Amino acid sequence: MKAARFAQYGGPEVLEIVDLPDPHPGPGQVRLAVRAVGISASDPKLRAGTLSFGAPLPSTTGAEVAGVVDELGEGVTDVAVGDRVFGVSDDHAGAAEYTLVTHRARMPRSLGFVDAAGLPIALETATRVLDQLTVGAGTTVLLSGASGGIGSTAVQLAGARRARVIGTASAANQHYLRLLGAEPVVYGDGLVDRVRALAPDGVDAAVDIAGSGVLPELVALTGAADRVLTVADTEGAAAHGVHFSNGFADGNAFHAMATIGDLIEAGRFWLPVERTFPLSAIADAHRWSETGRVRGRLVLVV
Structure with missing residues (x-):
């Protein structure tokens, strides 16, 4: 072959x-x-x-x-x-x-x-981190790097759980995040202030998907390192006391593949x-x- x-x-x-x-x-x-x-x-x-x-x-x-x-x-x-x-x-x-x-x-x-x-991997990763942070109805979650495959998936899965989703992306992808159901903010300097403008009391949970060095800001917005996960920054995780989530050590969530069809057929996932x-x-x-x-x-x- x-x-x-x-x-x-x-x-x-x-x-x-x-x-x-x-x-x-x-x-x-x-x-x-x-x-x-x-x-x-x-x-x-x-x-x-x-x-x-x-x-x-x-x-x-x-x-x-x-x-x-x-x-x-x-x-x-x-x-x-x-x-x-x-x-x-x-x-x-x-x-x-x-x-x-x-x-x-x-x-x-x-x-x-x-x-x-x-x-498959976007579904597994997004489901795993949302489960680990117990994201559900009434939760406000911040997704850093929300416009890629994992981020786009996490935005929609969190929304399906009736969570409030704030997502970071470039200026060009702000409208795209709105289409997926997130409240978009531009990443970069001043991120904490921009997120606090939307959520004055901070957020309940945050996920670093892009690995762009934002873990200190995410910890500041959640108020605790144990309310933040990263799937992209092993060195930053060690430095800031944040858990690096991976399917090998934490157990995988591939079961999500068998259930995503319901959301797709209902027009709630893309x-x-x-x-x-x-x-x-x-x-x-x-x-x-x-x-x-x-x-x-x-x-x-x-």
Whole structure:
């Protein structure tokens, strides 16, 4: 099968399309004939070798996938051959013609493969942090970096829980956040004052999604470090007593994939795909991701 791989850490140019053996599922796994692959925020960092849990070399890439089940492992009863499924590649090997998946769900009826491929990690991450901060009705939550894939998802999931959502983004994305249901503020100097203008008593909880060095401001606005989470700033978390949330240490929330269909079918959830790329142009997709200006998701079409 054709698959994307890198044999050394570096820029997008280290990515190449190679021939690899077709995988076959073990117990509990299914094999997907991949149709689309989401570019998650961790993909370029793993390729560059900048994450503490670096990928072994040579390494495949691509975590979020959507496709058609074409082979079942022992004990699988939740899906059948021919089902349209989205989920997470077990070996971070989704940018390929075939991949193996354990965490999965049937695709909502109204979604195509491209839209579904952008959902799994954003759904899991947003659900996990909102659960950890017990965001619900009557809660005011501040989301720093609210216009990307995880942020856009968190805005809408928090709104579905009847929370009040304040989101930071660039000036160009203020209207977009309003469409999603957030009260937008521009990030940068003066953030605390701008948020206090909307919420004079501060906020109940805050999530740092962008990793832009705002943890001191978020702690000031919530009044306590234990009311702040980050998914992007490990060094800042240690320095300011904030919890760094990740699905490995904290337990994952992939169960959200099985329930998001209700919100989608009710017209209460939408995660836009900004651009698509063919698998052969994965390097261009990584370059686009690294600009930091993506609204929604980037997706490879296989």
